[in-house]
Amino acid sequence: MVKISVLQHAPSAHLPTRPGDPTPTQRNLDPLMHPFAKARERTRALNAAKIERIFAKPFVAALEGHMEAVETMSRRPESLTAVASGSWDGGLIVHDIAQRTHLMRVNDAHKGKVSGVCFSDEHRLLSCGVDRNVKLWDTREVDENGAGPSESRTPLSIFPGKSAFNSIDHHRSDPLFATASTVVQVWDETKSAPISNLTFPTSTETISAIKFNLAESSVLASIGSDRTFTLYDIRTGKAERRVVMQMRSNALSWSPTFPTSVLLASEDHNLYTFDVRSLNTPTHIYKGHVAAVTSCDWSPTGLEFVSGGWDRTVRIWKEGVGTQPEVYHTKRMQRVASTLFTADARFVLSGSDDGNLRMWKARASEKLGIIDTRERAAMEYRDSLKERWKFDKAVGKISRTRHIPKPVHKASQTKRTMLEAQRVKEERRRKHTRAGESKPKAERKKVVIAEQT
């Protein structure tokens, strides 16, 4: 007997049982059933890269209110929206960045520029200025004296100093704060005079910024105009160690996740992370800016950080990736004096010389608003495609290329040419000296000149 069977598809298995039901699907993973799988995946990756660039519209809003350059910013602890900013015109504003309103506004908080702000607790704000005063403000909508947002406010207390202040930072738990002028001073909120002066024995510098460590709250770091980075301990009241660098730093920020990692924004266009356990070399160099970096701030996740520069750009870096940062710029944004990550790590704030506070998305192509599950899955799939095909020429080029303003582009070209020329010259010089006499020096070893304890 011959056995015969003929293929037939039962429609009941492949058609919806009731009208309105989804049509059942069937899978066959045999590669022969999926010709050109790789080529199609590449096309999808290419489209994903293009889609990302099409939707990369990072600018969210400009928060107005200051008359002059925004010098300093600080976010309120345990709040996603409140950010205080101080300006060169002496104005002080607490913004609600979600509503884009002012929670508090003081027009003449200081004479001359406000050089530093920080929150002391939920409702109290400290500001320091070049008028040699530190002022403590109540930021509630109607303060204890009954002054509302529109009326002129008076500070809760004033701490007079001897010289102009450059920076201020509050202790994490205790009612202490530190200010930077020619010396680092530690103050008690209840006392009108500093409780201690911290200085490195041989220093004659002006301190430009200070920050308390986030894990060990008694450790304090400062940077100064004589190209130094100094560590203090307020319990011993002494400067612990100090490094002198090739160029001065303009801003510093402690990593929120790794206790000994500190980020310095340097005048030599680079950013450096140092591990304070070994200060002789930086752990990473971040190269990208084409002018002095004036500000920096870590993301609360500790995986990325933002920097703003004299070259009128804001850049977002991944921790440990020293090149090709995300670049943000607008036609009207001037030199960026201060930058800040928001507490949810989704947004970046930049304050610039044109008196505006700008809000940017931390991921340029992120969609704001509700994302349903299928959309989320599609986005994740696109992300993994981009990651997988980033070495493809076309895909990589699209996701790497950034449009940057012509002056910045020219400056980076010039800079590259100059560095190349320097390198070639150095190489030639080495070639014509006796063998082994002058060895090439690693870039990381060039940064620190001296380490002092």
Place this chain on the structure above:
Amino acid sequence: MDSLFAKADAIAPVSKRRKTGKHVQRNKPGPSKQPSAESDKTAHSVAKHTNLPPSLRPTSPTLEGTKKYSHIADKKLRTQLTRQSANTARAKALVKDAELLLTEDAGMVQVEGELEKTWRVSQQEVSQAAGQEAARARQEWRLDGGPYRSRYTRNGRHLAIVGRKGHVATFDWQTGTMHSELQLGETCRDITFLHDHSHYAVAQKKYVFIYDRDGVELHRLKSHIEPTRLEFLPYHWLLASVGNAGYLKYQDTSTGKVIAEHRTKLGGCNTMCQNAHNAVIHLGHQNGVVTLWTPNLPHPAVRLLAHLGPVVGLSVDPSTGGRYMATSGQDGTVKVWDCRNWKGAVRQWATRGGGAELEWSQKGVLAVATGGSVNTYAKPAIQSPFTSSVNPPLYLTHPIPHRPLTSLRFCPFQDILTVGHTAGLSSILVPGAGEPNFDSAEADPFENKQARREREVKGLLDKIQPDMIALDPEFVGSLAPEPKLTTAVDDKTDVPFARLPRLERLRVSGKADETEEGAEDAADQGSDEEATSRLSKAEKEKKKMRGKNKSLKRYLRKQRKNVIDPKAVAVREKLTKQREERKKAIAIARGEVEPRKPSALDRFRRST
């Protein structure tokens, strides 16, 4: 400060030394040792009720097939690569499990014992044995209007037929719904569906026309003149046509542009097929040549003399990923070729009745229509190398009285073969021809309107660019071949090309003129060496400049720019030749060599 350091040390110590496989980790007994998974009671109690996402699932024990990249120094990269290969191994294991999803079984004809033969089974027996639903597919369409050709959509649901005299019809053959029926009133030579049944193209007398599902003429493709055969490449959205003028043209149906026109230079062409796995177009020509074409090459990628006489039938095996091609010629032979190695056919046999139409099914059944019958051959026999030209064992055969048989089409995902002939079309059942399990993401015979629309959009988004068609479809995403150009000077370290000195750069790119400056002069003077050695020093000094000012030598001297110049090379060759002749003449004059005697065969010598 110390407490700060202690906190940091607990997360990551400051040491930078890389730990590789060579340094065996010492297991210190102590309280800091990680508790093993078995002893973790919390995890054990939770495990029953929780489901970890795939990215967090434990990777140990490592699956077999996971590569170890211990030779890679960069820790981050090493971890990434190891994880990637573990993921690949896991995915492979999961694919094995996915075979459970293949629920349907392929059809078959099974015999018991030696004496029973499958080819004795008639269509009547097959349709009796098949279920009622399957038996309905055995059909005869009696139609006027000349030999017919047909084409199925990719999901096998819809059929388009075209008669030589201009009768065109498209319909859903399962439900019997007619989409469109046209009497075009002119010669029609071929028909093909585009991406799905909503559009089809007809090769008419003069041009190719595109119609929509309802038979409304949408486009007249004027660049395709006198077309004879059409093929549609679904993943590239390309309509390829070849005609009596011997031009192969590719038209992008999503943008409407003609993206390539290849002149075959082999005359009119009546045979065409595509390889579904690399989108290469195969053409069979009048002089027995088979050529393989891609849009980005102006000449055939492969050119093969397959038959003595015109090529009549061509087909590529989809069941092996396009590895085998079958050709048939007017000389009455059928040949099966291995597309990776073109040295001779794998198997060949003679058929009765001249040129045969060929078609290969999804599961690898080869149908050959010659004379008055359709023969089918099953897989292992036709693809195993066999030297003598004996017919392979026949699988099924079916006589059709209406000669000539002009077209053969297997229906995808069905055991159906549709034969076109003078009196219309007939569908026969070939058990085991169709792929039983379709993939809804690729082609679904049961898809509804919404799914069809979605697939159309997805297909357009995933359209592959035509310049990515190549013989090897796997070249996408593979590593680029290492460049042959090396910039290492004297096997020393690689210096970037831009930073090499000019002469080195010329040398690397093979353009440097390596001949020494004085080489010609030295060689020239070498012959007179003994003569010069006899000369006194004063006389040598006097004759120093001798021969320097000859025009060719002066040209060479002035020409030298360290670059090989064809003109200078020619001059140099000429000089050497002259030198040789001079030497020879001197030798003959001295009587050291016999002069060559003229011979009658000299007239055949190549003039130098």
